[in-house]
Amino acid sequence: xxxxxxxxxxxxxxxxxxxxxxxxxxxxxxxxxxxxxxxxxxxxxxxxxxxxxxxxxxxxxxxxxxxxxxxxxxxxxxxxxxxxxxxxxxxxxxxxxxxxxxxxxxxxxxxxxxxxxxxxxxxxxxxxxxxxxxxxxxxxxxxxxxxxxxxxxxxxxxxxxxxxxxxxxxxxxxxxxxxxxxxxxxxxxxxxxxxxxxxxxxxxxxxxxxxxxxxxxxxxxxxxxxxxxxxxxxxxxxxxxxxxxxxxxxxxxxxxxxxxxxxxxxxxxxxxxxxxxxxxxxxxxxxxxxxxxxxxxxxxxxxxxxxxxxx
Numbered sequence: 001x002x003x004x005x006x007x008x009x010x011x012x013x014x015x016x017x018x019x020x021x022x023x024x025x026x027x028x029x030x031x032x033x034x035x036x037x038x039x040x041x042x043x044x045x046x047x048x049x050x051x052x053x054x055x056x057x058x059x060x061x062x063x064x065x066x067x068x069x070x071x072x073x074x075x076x077x078x079x080x081x082x083x084x085x086x087x088x089x090x091x092x093x094x095x096x097x098x099x100x101x102x103x104x105x106x107x108x109x110x111x112x113x114x115x116x117x118x119x120x121x122x123x124x125x126x127x128x129x130x131x132x133x134x135x136x137x138x139x140x141x142x143x144x145x146x147x148x149x150x151x152x153x154x155x156x157x158x159x160x161x162x163x164x165x166x167x168x169x170x171x172x173x174x175x176x177x178x179x180x181x182x183x184x185x186x187x188x189x190x191x192x193x194x195x196x197x198x199x200x201x202x203x204x205x206x207x208x209x210x211x212x213x214x215x216x217x218x219x220x221x222x223x224x225x226x227x228x229x230x231x232x233x234x235x236x237x238x239x240x241x242x243x244x245x246x247x248x249x250x251x252x253x254x255x256x257x258x259x260x261x262x263x264x265x266x267x268x269x270x271x272x273x274x275x276x277x278x279x280x281x282x283x284x285x286x287x288x289x290x291x292x293x294x295x296x297x298x299x300x301x302x303x304x305x306x307x308x309x310x311x
Contacts, residue, residue: 027276027304029062032070036060036300037287038280040098040136040226043273044088044116049302050095051280052083052269054102055287059083059095062302069302073097073119081107085136085147085226090116092143092160098134109134111147111158111165125158125165136226138180138188144207146188148177155180155190155201155209169201169209179227181235184250189215191224193240198224198255216254221246226269232310236277238267245270245279245305261305276304 037055057075132152157168176194202210222242286297
């Protein structure tokens, strides 16, 4: 059979796609570029990965099956400072991004939402006086977004159609608030990256914040950062300071913590997709430690481990 240039090109493309799928199947997605310093990731229902970058002030995206994440939302045109929390809300066609001045460049702090297909900026919700640090986000079924303010000890809310943030909950115990997720009973769970504590916030019938109570854990969490629900009542955690990926199962009034992976370099974020837990490592010493700031941090990747069955 004669092989034309066109058929050769098709064959090469198919082979490259096969290699990419194989790499993705092995549980590794490279993040294109250097000094990315990823901070958060999330996934869409089709398996697309979204990764927020402190180093580039951008959001990277890896399409389903792709073995590489490339810049999708760039810093300058979207006025993103450092991209922290990223959350995909495919049901409402939105990707939510926390933009914070963590690199101390005097840039605005805000919660932004983009069209999940085109990447067009849909809305920008500045933090009051541009103070605080927008860290992570969770989206309710009706499209309401909740975002943590780490130094401000606050949780803000944006209802569908709103033009500005509103204060939803504030408490001294939230000084260090980082990850945020819905719990199995519809409550909102907030973790504290500094103290390691977990708090349950009641969501009242009118949508307001109710009672706040601390959740007992079977062992201390070491710098809990990003956390995501598994869909079966459990929570997955990135323990930044502890270098661990862990899963929590509610047993009565205690959250039983099981370590799934350890020895990591400051994992700040996790997501659950396709029966796997994907995590990233920020390698923050190469950004913050004077002894390492000028050294090569090596490649940045998103890595998958199997989501264990619920016992």
